[in-house]
Amino acid sequence: MHDITASAPGSKGLPRQLARRSAIDPFIVMDVMGEANLRQAGGEDIIHMEVGQPATPAPRAARERAQQALAGERLGYTEALGMPALRERIARYTAERYSVSVAPERVVVTAGSSAGFVLAFLAILDAGDALGLPSPGYPCYRQILKALGVRPHLVETSGQGRWMPTVQDVERLAAGGAAGLLLASPNNPTGTMALPPRLAEIAEACRRNRLWLISDEIYHGLEYETQAETALAHSGEAIVVNSFSKYFSMTGWRIGWLVVPEALVRPLERLAQNLYISPPAISQAAALGAFEGLEELEEIRCAYARNRAMLLEELPRAGLTAILPADGAFYLYADVSRFTADSAAFAKSMLKEIGITATPGIDFDAARGASYLRFCYAGPGPEMREAARRIAGWLKPR
Ligand SMILES: Cc1ncc(COP(=O)(O)O)c(C=O)c1O
Structure with a gap:
């Protein structure tokens, strides 16, 4: 999921070495989404909370x-x-x-x-x-x-x-x-x-x-x-x-x-x-x-506000207590250090075991991100509620 090998431009099968400028890290969230989509295509019941995009179409x-x-x-x-x-x-x-x-x-x-x-x-x-x-x-x-x-x-x-x-x-x-x-x-x-x-x-x-x-x-x-x-x-x-x-x-x-x-x-x-x-x-x-x-978009914003309020109530109850109430966007950045020292592995298990995708903090902060997960709440209300239920059940025994 997290390819940190990007620093060495390879030349295998190529006439010359790749340019050093190509040796950038992947956008991890896109890799997570790719894996979740594959699982979904294979029939798994996945709720997407990784990628930052509205579930709604254009106005x-x-x-x-x-x-x-x-x-x-x-x-x-x-x-x-x-x-x-x-x-x-x-x-x-x-x-x-x-x-x-x-x-x-x-x-x-x-x-x-x-x-x-x-x-x-x-x-x-x-x-x-x-x-x-x-x-x-x-x-x-x-x-x-x-x-x-x-x-x-x-x-x-x-x-x-x-x-x-x-x-x-x-x-x-x-x-x-x-x-x-x-x-x-x-x-x-x-x-x-x-x-x-x-x-x-x-x-x-x-x-x-x-x-x-x-x-x-x-x-x-x-x-x-x-x-x-x-x-x-x-x-x-x-x-x-x-x-x-x-x-x-x-x-x-x-x-x-x-x-x-x-x-x-x-x-x-x-x-x-x-x-x-x-x-x-x-x-x-x-x-x-x-x-x-703009009226339609205001309704969408109100739906995000409801998801945000619900998750700010349910996730702390589930044990994710260290979440700063976000002022805007559609993300919650949760400190998961109580549960893991490796948020990428934690996100992987969460996807595999309960079908919830979230983005490991290392995408946003190489130094401290192993202690954080980002949840995107731009999905439909019932899905976000179901996600909170699954996360609570998953975290309870820990
Ligand atoms: C903070 C921020 N800036 C820029 C972008 C890029 O968005 P786009 O190219 O779709 O306008 C994103 C996408 O997630 C973002 O989160």
């Missing part, structure tokens, strides 16, 4: 827009920065949601936020640079940076600090020569947020130290206590990354966006033209429709 209006586009549009290449109508609609959404005004020209539509990271990193970081990444954090940041020859500079956070970096961390990054900080709030895997005034302070510290601030806002919209703040409210220099994958329930459509300072638009356009030409046309059409589905 109805998005699917209708995609159907109309299929029936009547050419669906050729679009502008590299995205269709002007979509860039405008995203700018309007930003104003509606946060009361922050953003010129549509600063919006860059990307093939999922994943492509947005690649474009942004290429635009602002050279090989040999370092970027600050809070740990635990989304694993692909580290691996994309490594593939680009950029050094991830890990910033260890703690549960007491809601797993968020501090102004002192920013000062330390600056003193250590890092080029910037990438922050996700709500965070993956912990679901915790930088509560006011933390984001404002961090933005100010980045500005003072001339560091880039990259704000991953992909879980915005999925909040349960207080609304997440956008870095755009505190900095005109921040690079904001967002996506239709999570809140908009469109993971497989591979569509997201960046909001960037004006001076970055043309460099990003040149990169996008050359690397991807343009984001997928049909997904852009669907994304335009997605903004008509």
Whole structure:
């Protein structure tokens, strides 16, 4: 399940050795999902709590827009920065949601936020640079940076600090020569947020130290206590990354966006033209429709809130007492050190014995992750309840 052999590029059966940049770690959750899918195809009754994706389809209006586009549009290449109508609609959404005004020209539509990271990193970081990444954090940041020859500079956070970096961390990054900080709030895997005034302070510290601030806002919209703040409210220099994958329930459509300072638009356009030409046309059409589905999306968010409340009651009863109530996203990050010193083996047994998948913390935090499991509660309510029942029965005798 966890392939840690990736550090040695092989050459068996190949004319030459692989490039060192290919020797990145796997995205463990995708490996876990692959194994769970195989078991499911073999007839096992599996409940998925590993991969971070909604069980719901795209909003109805998005699917209708995609159907109309299929029936009547050419669906050729679009502008590299995205269709002007979509860039405008995203700018309007930003104003509606946060009361922050953003010129549509600063919006860059990307093939999922994943492509947005690649474009942004290429635009602002050279090989040999370092970027600050809070740990635990989304694993692909580290691996994309490594593939680009950029050094991830890990910033260890703690549960007491809601797993968020501090102004002192920013000062330390600056003193250590890092080029910037990438922050996700709500965070993956912990679901915790930088509560006011933390984001404002961090933005100010980045500005003072001339560091880039990259704000991953992909879980915005999925909040349960207080609304997440956008870095755009505190900095005109921040690079904001967002996506239709999570809140908009469109993971497989591979569509997201960046909001960037004006001076970055043309460099990003040149990169996008050359690397991807343009984001997928049909997904852009669907994304335009997605903004008509906000009521539907609110219902989905309410279903997550119910799952979250149920699990925050049931999992501690089952013995998983050390869970920080997540402010947003759809994850709970549970300390399982009472039961195991190897969360990957623990997750494997849980899948084999009770058909529940969860992601071992080592995906997000190589140093401390063996003590943690991440549960995703974006599944249907009855399945999440059944998962809690199975986990309780499984943990009881331990
Ligand atoms: C924090 C975070 N950022 C970015 C992504 C990438 O999402 P996508 O490429 O689907 O927009 C994910 C996916 O799980 C994530 O959790």
